[in-house]
Amino acid sequence: MGSVYGNIFKISTFGESHGRAVGVVIDGCPAGIEIDESFIQSELDRRRPGQSKITTQRQEDDKIEIVSGVFEGKSTGTPICMLVWNQDQRSKDYSHIAEKFRPSHADYTYAEKYGNRDYRGGGRSSARETLARVAAGAVAKKALSQYGISIQAYVSQVGKIKLETPYQELNLEETESNIIRCPEPNLAMKMIEYIDQVRKDCDTVGGVVSCVIQNTPVGLGEPVFDKLHAELGKAMLSINAVKGFEYGSGFDGIAMLGSQHNDEFYINDNKVRTKTNHSGGIQGGISNGEDIYFRVAFKPVATIMKDQNSIDAKGNTTTVSGKGRHDPCVVPRAVPIVEAMAALVILDFMLLARTNKA
Amino acid sequence: MGSVYGNIFKISTFGESHGRAVGVVIDGCPAGIEIDESFIQSELDRRRPGQSKITTQRQEDDKIEIVSGVFEGKSTGTPICMLVWNQDQRSKDYSHIAEKFRPSHADYTYAEKYGNRDYRGGGRSSARETLARVAAGAVAKKALSQYGISIQAYVSQVGKIKLETPYQELNLEETESNIIRCPEPNLAMKMIEYIDQVRKDCDTVGGVVSCVIQNTPVGLGEPVFDKLHAELGKAMLSINAVKGFEYGSGFDGIAMLGSQHNDEFYINDNKVRTKTNHSGGIQGGISNGEDIYFRVAFKPVATIMKDQNSIDAKGNTTTVSGKGRHDPCVVPRAVPIVEAMAALVILDFMLLARTNKA
């Protein structure tokens, strides 16, 4: 259970870090969506390991292969299977931890839950699974772009280095201009330097990815349980290493008064608008047409290049030594993952919203 | 869509603020659970309006009525319907806002999404719906208590007044000893005074509810999408007025290094334990047997007793004036709601976990 996501646009992901392949089946993709393999590949490239000095140095092509559901360049309404064959497996890198439980990894919980465990590179619990999300998300993003909807994520914090500028004052086109994916170039440089230092210290650090969704219609989200922000929250929290989610005013809204926090309605160009947007584009769990924005907190990567005390499967005390090639900070590669999950949520709600009225 | 929640222990809630009743149908409740009407009622009483000077002064009994699924005091495995009849309807209180869109309420989004709208007291978007969750959650809580699992929420912040003490150093039995439901009595008093002042100022303020779940078995949560914290996050974010969710180290974990953040495994009393618990009891989306803890951010209540500018359904500028009896701060009444939603998530995962092994 747990590897199927979505109501109408429903994805089923499969594959382990060091298995044969990682992939996804999309059931419920509307027919007639342009399926642009090069766009899907470009999204995967944004997530790809080895893309810069501040990501893992593993080199994997992550070449997408479309197996079904597409005919003459368009979706046919039948299941779309896409997969990436694993190349750089190096299973021996992991033999040293086959019996050990790495601290703050999923080794112990998987072993207990399932009774057995594919220990190679974390198996199914590896963040490599997220490439399947990015591939499916690329299809969703393309569909959404046909409706004029854009989804843009960026890094807004690394360790204590925080981008305080609100997104409205940023040029989000700058995001891809640097390897940390922060649209403020000076801060980006500081973040990069900091991560580089942390890496040299054989350590890791956390960060925040912010995301802005623009041009959504009014009416997305299905209260009372499937509120738009509840589903966005679940989607983000399901990404590896995520520890928190907030939208609109978020945790900072706590200390505001209602009279400060409320977003006043007015009419502009015959459109209903709000003067402020503490609601983050969502009221009562339903999009109100304003920009949707949210922040996602990522913890420091659990694999560090230092020795750590731990235990093995037999309960013996042992030492875990980080080996292999890992990310010192997950956020630059998390940017396309956040966008992908957001696209899946928004498209699914777009399709559901078609059923709201007689 | 959107009013059904859960995989096995599945609830379907119904009812509007000023309709005839609010209730819930639970499908998939295991047979043989003791259904204790007085316990369900006591949980509803914790959520009830009019319970103290810092909550709304509306007086409603919220008397639970069990309609089906129970025989000789126990669940039979068939659907349990429970409902509360609405008594204090006062529909006329709302006639003044029938055509107006109240700022930061769901009036506009519901009207657009559905094309029509039950404007009486917010209709379905009213937090009155949460009593159905509390009733279902009480059944789940009772079931969990049979397995020794406890769920305890408390208020940890109101405006800027923040309880910094970690939960381990608090006496959570104190939570119910004061009307704000903060287990630290001195801080509780400050919070109460502050809310009282805000209320006199015809304003509202936000807060945080923290929650601790103890004695869960290892193995709850279904990666990769239905991770335990992802589902807890969705459940919490689906509660009215929630703007953020974090678990374990949460947003504060961002600035930590991996070497500080990782939770070292050791053996204690033949049990696998971790020395710290930045993971919040969840690793790889699966419970690891340590305490699960999380924080839920609530915004200031949107209904304030001040005049606000807004528009009506025809797009005309208008003024909205708060009337009726509303909460100046939602958190004291949110405590049992947070617990209820947590209980629904945990019990559902307990049942799913029975299917994990051959």
Added chain:
Amino acid sequence: MGSVYGNIFKISTFGESHGRAVGVVIDGCPAGIEIDESFIQSELDRRRPGQSKITTQRQEDDKIEIVSGVFEGKSTGTPICMLVWNQDQRSKDYSHIAEKFRPSHADYTYAEKYGNRDYRGGGRSSARETLARVAAGAVAKKALSQYGISIQAYVSQVGKIKLETPYQELNLEETESNIIRCPEPNLAMKMIEYIDQVRKDCDTVGGVVSCVIQNTPVGLGEPVFDKLHAELGKAMLSINAVKGFEYGSGFDGIAMLGSQHNDEFYINDNKVRTKTNHSGGIQGGISNGEDIYFRVAFKPVATIMKDQNSIDAKGNTTTVSGKGRHDPCVVPRAVPIVEAMAALVILDFMLLARTNKA
């Protein structure tokens, strides 16, 4: 599990034969559907016990009560709860079978599955549950009638008395003109006489309900698993006492040759039509615009007024003696139930079909 049905138009039924009430919550009903209480009641009246000499003589009003989801006569898009309070409970009638397993009833299987059992009148396994389906189906039927779709069921067989005339040659308006609900008056009379004789013999007999759905658009059904006829089949088989389902040529189609069975396409009035309709309006699991028709087999009612050998919960041999007031043949009251389930399936697929194209 198992009391929730549908994808978008999703119903959750509750209640036992001798509990407090039987009812349903509809989640996902589109907003703006006219909710006509008198029509819902009239459908319930067609299912009501005591309506004629060939049905059970239990007298129950089965008065529908709408609890939520309707405002100013229309659905609001929020959950619609409807229920019927049980009046004629006579629990004592059932004390004699509290510990006995009635042959071909659900007594034994419920007791084993759940470990306890509400033995009063069959509890949840009673066909009384179907009134919830009829109420929900009435809402769906009304919605479908707005799109011009009609659903008409009728009795086509009782014991060996079989209506051989194809539905196209029948006047289906005649169905409600007699108490057996067979549109061929002479045959209807024979069926009624036969049932009356069976009843006097303290026995019961089975029958067939046929159903015709007209004016559906092309495109309903979601292959490969949720084919239109697969879902219709499940819906019908889920009705109490049903033993078989066939559509179009059904079991008789087996012995045909492909060259006889294939439905030739042609154009009529600029519409794609087929010359024959062995396909029963469904090709590849998707409606093709022709009439959908199917047949549902009902077994003889298990409760007979004769003594039968059986065992009790302790494994002792015992005798079960039919008491109370029961149907000698279920089909006349099954007609509205078959229509209701068909309406639920068709409306759900109508809503899903809105998501098929970009």
Added chain:
Amino acid sequence: MGSVYGNIFKISTFGESHGRAVGVVIDGCPAGIEIDESFIQSELDRRRPGQSKITTQRQEDDKIEIVSGVFEGKSTGTPICMLVWNQDQRSKDYSHIAEKFRPSHADYTYAEKYGNRDYRGGGRSSARETLARVAAGAVAKKALSQYGISIQAYVSQVGKIKLETPYQELNLEETESNIIRCPEPNLAMKMIEYIDQVRKDCDTVGGVVSCVIQNTPVGLGEPVFDKLHAELGKAMLSINAVKGFEYGSGFDGIAMLGSQHNDEFYINDNKVRTKTNHSGGIQGGISNGEDIYFRVAFKPVATIMKDQNSIDAKGNTTTVSGKGRHDPCVVPRAVPIVEAMAALVILDFMLLARTNKA
């Protein structure tokens, strides 16, 4: 929508007749199930085209490839992806029908529903999709065999040639001894001769597959909608070319009296048994421990080697001429498909049943 099936043991199939591959992802397979590739292959071989003179002469290896979810020969509890690459594609065989709607095929309905269509060999509507079901079903069958449950299907009718012997008097081990898969050798020979004659006449014919499930525990099935026979019915009706389903006494039970049809309970060897089994092993939608048996009706294959009148996508009259290599009768190859779908249903209910009691 529609290509995902199951509640816990959930499969998602993908692939078209002439696309790159056909496959399946199983989510929710319990960990620790032996995954026996050779057994899966042997099941596929039973379904394989070209296996005898009475099946299509297309030659395809249908070699299974396991992509994920298996480690050291056992399921790990994570998604199992399996696929078969298409080899014998011959797309040009189909160019002649690219614009034509073949009678009683899914060409027209797919084209209308989705607006575009992969016309090569029927695309997604081809029965080639069922190999994914057989692969997933083989995993389920293996799991069930660990619990001692057996599932055996066989051909019981071809055209008018009908096997009247009840299954109890047959030696089901004989089923695989002949190419029609009928356990009565003399009748098998007649069926084979008849099909051979039909094939020479360039025509096709229908048939029936019967199925017996033995050694199931009491308690499978989830009333009121997910009754065991309702889900079996849906599963069977979702197979290509199926027109009807009946279980236990089925359509023949209609004409019986209740006093004849009821299955008397008695105790044998300390087990609750019934003297007859008109119930087909299912009472109230729940297995009662007796043998489950049912019959599935298949129509004659729509592709015949004769010219037929039809229309094309522009509405012009045209002639469709059967080409390529097709089955004259689908039932011998349908036997493993029926077994596979039954295995999926039974295993899913086995897992769900673990959640029935506290």
